[in-house]
Amino acid sequence: MVMKDGTRCDILTATHAIEVDFAKKWAEAIGQSLNYAMHTGKRPMRWFIGREIAFLEACSEYDQAIESSKANVFNYLQSNGPTTARDLVRRRLIKKENRYLLDKWVEEEELIVWDGSNGARPSPTYALLGDGRVPESSSQG
Numbered sequence: 001m002v003m004k005d006g007t008r009c010d011i012l013t014a015t016h017a018i019e020v021d022f023a024k025k026w027a028e029a030i031g032q033s034l035n036y037a038m039h040t041g042k043r044p045m046r047w048f049i050g051r052e053i054a055f056l057e058a059c060s061e062y063d064q065a066i067e068s069s070k071a072n073v074f075n076y077l078q079s080n081g082p083t084t085a086r087d088l089v090r091r092r093l094i095k096k097e098n099r100y101l102l103d104k105w106v107e108e109e110e111l112i113v114w115d116g117s118n119g120a121r122p123s124p125t126y127a128l129l130g131d132g133r134v135p136e137s138s139s140q141g
Helices: 023-042 053-079 085-090 100-107
Strands: 016-022 045-047 111-115 122-127
Touching: 016 023, 023 045, 023 111, 085 100, 085 122, 100 111, 100 122
Parallel strands: 016 045
Antiparallel strands: 111 122
């Protein structure tokens, strides 16, 4: 809708005059929405785009990082056999904060895990499902 001063309101509803703009242009959007409100008698509103895109890009990058970690871990296990979570982190095949993914892959029945410790401290040891190098004495879970 064109205002008396020649500016155009992006969206006009029964209650709001809405300015849609990129987040980096927030200051300009505030002024424009206030101007539309003054001309229409409706409440000003700003809708910033770009944050949604940045969020989706961040999610996509995170998904790619997870897939990359999974490929690294699975390739290592296929080539080298069972190993501990600590060893996977030490070899930088998975980040320490992403170790929860190992348990997720166990739940999805892609990996198996058992306590490979000989001492008092647990040592979660992981292998690919069906790997013949898994010790028979392990209680796979």
